[in-house]
Amino acid sequence: MIESLTIENLRGIKKLSISGLTNINIFVGKNGAGKSTILEAIFLASTFFNKEDTLRGKNKLDYIVKRRAGRGNWQNSRDILWYARNTSEDITIELRFRTGNSLKFKVPYAGEISLQIPSEEKATGKATWLKPDNYLDVARSLGLEKETVYLREVVFLDSRLSVYDIERRVWRYLLDKRLDKLVVDLVRDEYEPRTESITYKPGISGFVLSILLPHTSVEIDGLGDGARIAILYASILALVSDTGVLIEDPEVHQHPGGLLTLLKFTLKMAKERNLQLFITTHSLELVSIARELCNKYGLDVKVFYIERDHETGLVDVRTIDRVDLEVLEKMGLDPRLLHVL
Numbered sequence: 343m344i345e346s347l348t349i350e351n352l353r354g355i356k357k358l359s360i361s362g363l364t365n366i367n368i369f370v371g372k373n374g375a376g377k378s379t380i381l382e383a384i385f386l387a388s389t390f391f392n393k394e395d396t397l398r399g400k401n402k403l404d405y406i407v408k409r410r411a412g413r414g415n416w417q418n419s420r421d422i423l424w425y426a427r428n429t430s431e432d433i434t435i436e437l438r439f440r441t442g443n444s445l446k447f448k449v450p451y452a453g454e455i456s457l458q459i460p461s462e463e464k465a466t467g468k469a470t471w472l473k474p475d476n477y478l479d480v481a482r483s484l485g486l487e488k489e490t491v492y493l494r495e496v497v498f499l500d501s502r503l504s505v506y507d508i509e510r511r512v513w514r515y516l517l518d519k520r521l522d523k524l525v526v527d528l529v530r531d532e533y534e535p536r537t538e539s540i541t542y543k544p545g546i547s548g549f550v551l552s553i554l555l556p557h558t559s560v561e562i563d564g565l566g567d568g569a570r571i572a573i574l575y576a577s578i579l580a581l582v583s584d585t586g587v588l589i590e591d592p593e594v595h596q597h598p599g600g601l602l603t604l605l606k607f608t609l610k611m612a613k614e615r616n617l618q619l620f621i622t623t624h625s626l627e628l629v630s631i632a633r634e635l636c637n638k639y640g641l642d643v644k645v646f647y648i649e650r651d652h653e654t655g656l657v658d659v660r661t662i663d664r665v666d667l668e669v670l671e672k673m674g675l676d677p678r679l680l681h682v683l
């Protein structure tokens with residue numbers, strides 16, 4: 343589990359440090375505060391151990407650029423990632439794990455992401471930077487097995503995931519373990535109570551994942567956005583373990599009941615599969631539901647208020663505890679508006 347992180351020179355962030363990260367981490371703050379960039383930073387660091395985004399069948403670096411630069415890719419558009427497009431400064435991401443190991447990555451504009459050997463700098467006063475080619479040997483010799491597994495498996499759940507990604511790259515692994523039943527239960531609970539199963543149906547251009555109802559079937563793509571996204575996220579959450587899951591604004595498209603059901607599922611998986619969650623949100627409902635459920639499931643949860651100085655790119659991070667929230671709510675004030683209060 344990641345306990346603290348520092349990001350420098352990434353997108354709108356000149357510098358940001360967060361400590362005291364826990365099982366379930368919820369990031370709130372204005373648009374443009376840098377919440378999504380925190381998720382991207384962890385995903386970017388993970389490329390050192392695994393370049394391929396197995397969910398999307400793409401290179402992760404290309405995806406990080408493309409998700410906000412339309413058709414761009416790493417080769418032709420990566421300068422958008424450098425703070426104020428100052429590509430002469432390296433992007434750095436430092437992650438300190440609960441194991442006590444700290445991994446510092448640097449991303450130079452030209453060249454590959456590299457990892458600083460922990461403790462080397464202390465011992466010799468000089469940093470040695472490793473390339474990703476032989477990361478397994480490196481990880482073994484440095485005793486970084488846990489951190490390697492964690493970062494190799496990290497997944498990024500955002501609304502750009504498509505049914506096609508799940509059909510081609512996820513569903514068969516669920517079937518192998520019959521974890522599809524978990525997803526069917528979720529669909530039945532909230533979205534389509536008469537669902538009998540989810541299966542592939544021959545379509546015009548290949549097989550498509552569909553819900554079987556008593557008298558008809560509906561393609562997953564033909565469901566409402568809330569149901570579709572819940573199925574995509576749940577399919578992935580049911581498969582991963584011992585890693586971090588990055589979830590961007592999960593409330594989008596969800597009815598409050600859908601949000602509750604999806605959160606329940608997500609937190610249950612987090613508990614059972616040792617997942618550390620990083621969730622960005624604008625939803626107070628999400629914050630209070632997550633607090634309640636975490637309490638019930640015995641998960642630690644923290645809410646971080648992110649505020650970015652647009653002049654300097656320096657980011658201030660404050661934790662909002664339950665008492666703060668309750669006081670603000672009693673006063674009739676919306677804690678999302680902390681910056682103007």
Ligand SMILES: Nc1ncnc2c1ncn2[C@@H]1O[C@H](COP(=O)(O)OP(=O)(O)O)[C@@H](O)[C@H]1O
Binds near residue numbers: 373380424622
């Ligand atoms: N290369 C860059 N240099 C400086 N600022 C940037 C750069 N790329 C994006 N930004 C700014 O960073 C912010 C993006 O933050 P983001 O992580 O999307 O925030 P949030 O998810 O909290 O809404 C935006 O305000 C954007 O203008």
Ligand SMILES: [Mg+2]
Binds near residue numbers: 377378379622
């Ligand atoms: Mg965002």
